[in-house]
Amino acid sequence: NTAGDVDYTLTAQKGNQLLLEGQTTETYGYNGDFLGPVLKLRQGETVRIKTVNALDEDTTFHWHGLDVPGDVDGGPHNPLKPGEERIIEFNVTQEAATLWFHPHPHGKTSEQVYKGLAGLLYIEDEHSDSLNLPSDYGINDFPVLLQDRAFTKTGELNYEAAYNSDGTLGDRLLVNGTLDPKLSVPQGKVRLRLVNGSNARNYTVALSSGDSFQQIATDGGLLNEPVAMDTLKLTPAERAEIIIDFDGLQDVENLSLVDDQGTILLPFAVNDGQTSSEIPAKLNSFEVTGEERNLPVTKRLELFGMMDMVTINGKKFDMNRIDMTQKVGETEVWELTNKPDPMGGMIHPFHIHGTQFKVISVNGKEPDDNLKGWKDTVALEPGDRVKIAISFKNKGVYMYHCHILEHEDNGMMGQIEVN
Ligand code: C2O
Ligand code: CU
Ligand code: CU
Numbered sequence: 082n083t084a085g086d087v088d089y090t091l092t093a094q095k096g097n098q099l100l101l102e103g104q105t106t107e108t109y110g111y112n113g114d115f116l117g118p119v120l121k122l123r124q125g126e127t128v129r130i131k132t133v134n135a136l137d138e139d140t141t142f143h144w145h146g147l148d149v150p151g152d153v154d155g156g157p158h159n160p161l162k163p164g165e166e167r168i169i170e171f172n173v174t175q176e177a178a179t180l181w182f183h184p185h186p187h188g189k190t191s192e193q194v195y196k197g198l199a200g201l202l203y204i205e206d207e208h209s210d211s212l213n214l215p216s217d218y219g220i221n222d223f224p225v226l227l228q229d230r231a232f233t234k235t236g237e238l239n240y241e242a243a244y245n246s247d248g249t250l251g252d253r254l255l256v257n258g259t260l261d262p263k264l265s266v267p268q269g270k271v272r273l274r275l276v277n278g279s280n281a282r283n284y285t286v287a288l289s290s291g292d293s294f295q296q297i298a299t300d301g302g303l304l305n306e307p308v309a310m311d312t313l314k315l316t317p318a319e320r321a322e323i324i325i326d327f328d329g330l331q332d333v334e335n336l337s338l339v340d341d342q343g344t345i346l347l348p349f350a351v352n353d354g355q356t357s358s359e360i361p362a363k364l365n366s367f368e369v370t371g372e373e374r375n376l377p378v379t380k381r382l383e384l385f386g387m388m389d390m391v392t393i394n395g396k397k398f399d400m401n402r403i404d405m406t407q408k409v410g411e412t413e414v415w416e417l418t419n420k421p422d423p424m425g426g427m428i429h430p431f432h433i434h435g436t437q438f439k440v441i442s443v444n445g446k447e448p449d450d451n452l453k454g455w456k457d458t459v460a461l462e463p464g465d466r467v468k469i470a471i472s473f474k475n476k477g478v479y480m481y482h483c484h485i486l487e488h489e490d491n492g493m494m495g496q497i498e499v500n
Contacts, residue, residue, distance in 0.1 A: 087168060088245065089120055091162075093184065093198060094139050100260060104236025109196040116258045117200025119224055120279040122173045124206035129170045134161035139186045140193060144202060144303055145318060146180035146437065146457045151477015151499065154435050156493070157187040157400060158478060171404065174474060175437065176302045176365075177209035177275040178455070179224075179320050187400060191280050191486035192240045195249060197258070199278045201226065208365075209303065213358055215272040215324070221356040222272045223264060225338075225347060227315070228255045229282045246388040247427065248281020248317075248485040256347050264347055267354030270326045272297075278313040280486040283428060283460075284380070285341035286323075287312045290331040295360060298322035301437035301455025303365040308451045312341060316430035316460040318484035321451070324360055327351050367454050369439050373412060373470040375463075380405055380415040382459060382495075384429045384483060386422060389491045391483065397492030402480065404495035412472040414441065419461035426463035433457060434479040435499070457460040458484055473499040 096114025097105050111117025122128055132142040139162055143155035152159065161167060180202040184193040199390070201224050205216075215221035230251035231243040243249050256262040277284055288294060300320050313321055317464040327333060327349070338347040368427035385392050407413055415438075419429055437455035440448045444466055452459075459467055473479070482494030 083210045087129045089132040090131040090133065091117065091142060091200070092135050093289045094135040096197065098197070100238065101232055101236035106237040108238060109193060109198045111198065111200050112210055115197040116226070116282050117198070119201040119203060119218070120182070121203050121205070123175060124173050124204060127170060127172050131166060131168045131170055131220040132161060133166040134163055135280040137163045137219070138189070140184045140198070141165070141184040141186050142182060143434070144180065144182050146178065147171070147202065148436055148474050150436060151479055154477065154479060156185050156434060156480045160186055173204060175204060177206045178204050178300070178302045179298065179322055180204065180274065181276055181278065181320070185480070188490050191249065191490045194486055195230070195280055196238065196276070199226065201274070201276060212361055212364065214297070214360065215356055215358040220354065221270070221358065222256060223274065224276065224277045225273045226257050226278045227252065227284055227346060228278045230255060244487075245281070246487055246491060248487050249405035250282055254344070254346060262347055263350055265350045265352045266327055267352055267356045268327050269359060270324050270358045271356065272322060272324055274320065274322050275315060276320045277317050279317050281317060282318045283314060284316045284346065285312050286346065287298055287339055287341060288325065288330070289335065289339045289345070290399045291338040295324040296321050297324055297360065297364060299451065299454035300457045302367065304451065304454045305365050305367050306362055307360050307364065312453060313451070314460070316428060316458070316484070317486070318430055318432050318458040319460065365454070369441055369470060373414070373439065374441055375411065376414040376470065378416045378468065379413045381418070382415060382481070383418050383420050384431060384493070385420040386493070387424060387427055391488045391491050391493035393493055393495050396495070398494040402496070403498045405497045407473060407497055407499050409473055409476050409499050412470055413471050415471055417459070417461060417467045417469065419463050419465045421463040428460055428462050429493070430458050430460045432484045433471065433481040433482070435475060435477065436471060436473045438469045441468040441470055443467050476500055
């Protein structure tokens with residue numbers, strides 16, 4: 082790049098999208114009416130992105146899962162006013178992964194995401210290149226962004242009408258912004274990059290045939306080896322890359338990705354294409370070291386509450402309060418708990434900005450095999466206690482919060498200053 086060149090321009094703009102048949106509704110999108118592009122980055126490169134706010138309200142550009150300095154992380158401290166633009170630059174230091182981006186303006190994240198602001202960000206590296214995983218975009222490697230929406234009787238997306246303080250849900254499912262999708266796939270092994278981009282809905286993904294599939298990656302990178310799964314739970318913001326081998330499946334004519342209630346998420350149509358990727362037995366060298374396991378807990382975070390009574394350590398978010406500090410490059414162990422409330426409580430997907438972390442234990446036990454990889458969001462059921470090892474490569478102020486977006490906007494968020 083020469084000075085002034087940008088690799089990508091992202092404009093947050095208003096759109097008018099046809100979603101339900103015959104109806105258009107006001108939406109938001111990046112560079113289009115609804116949702117945004119897939120940005121493809123490589124480890125080791127310096128990326129310049131021109132961010133433009135063409136909305137008539139403040140927004141931010143947050144890179145969910147990316148290791149970046151706090152001042153380009155796009156948290157609520159970095160708003161762009163209507164009409165403003167900013168070029169941000171960062172180095173891609175982390176390994177191959179499927180990340181995403183979305184707005185994070187103070188108190189307005191949930192509404193802006195609901196209206197359509199979200200996009201994906203892929204990182205590749207030399208190691209991932211060498212693996213011969215399915216990687217032909219749109220041929221045998223597909224983004225699958227799962228979101229639910231409610232429409233009014235006249236076919237509009239109306240956030241206020243749909244609003245629920247415990248997380249806004251919809252009765253219609255969209256995959257990559259499409260209602261009633263169908264995915265044409267080749268015979269052989271196909272990679273799906275599943276992203277739960279919903280405000281609040283959890284999905285437990287399965288194949289309608291009951292066959293198992295292989296999970297190969299978590300939020301922040303490849304697992305050490307493929308993990309055979311019958312069902313896979315994804316809470317808001319969690320990602321998983323899975324491989325489905327369309328050779329040798331039952332009932333290929335009628336195959337869908339479903340969730341555990343039997344709801345069809347994504348029907349498949351197998352085409353004549355052939356794909357010849359192999360899934361190596363060894364994918365990565367992720368490890369929780371003995372040293373990390375033996376570190377004392379230095380930070381405790383208690384998630385509590387429902388609706389607008391949500392707190393972390395008894396407090397609601399305050400833009401002007403730094404809740405914790407940590408030294409750059411230093412690994413600490415945090416203990417996260419989800420304190421049940423008298424109503425039973427609920428799952429809180431807990432997310433930390435600006436880094437990826439390792440799950441050491443869940444309720445004192447070894448985590449499931451598909452949690453043995455880099456994570457930036459971890460789900461806590463009521464009563465759960467999760468220990469994580471975490472360090473930050475960069476300095477700055479970062480948010481941590483529940484990724485039920487209405488909980489985040491209701492103050493279930495805090496900030497850590499890394500210095
Ligand atoms: Cu998806 Cu504060 O993040
Ligand atoms: Cu984030
Ligand atoms: Cu929550």
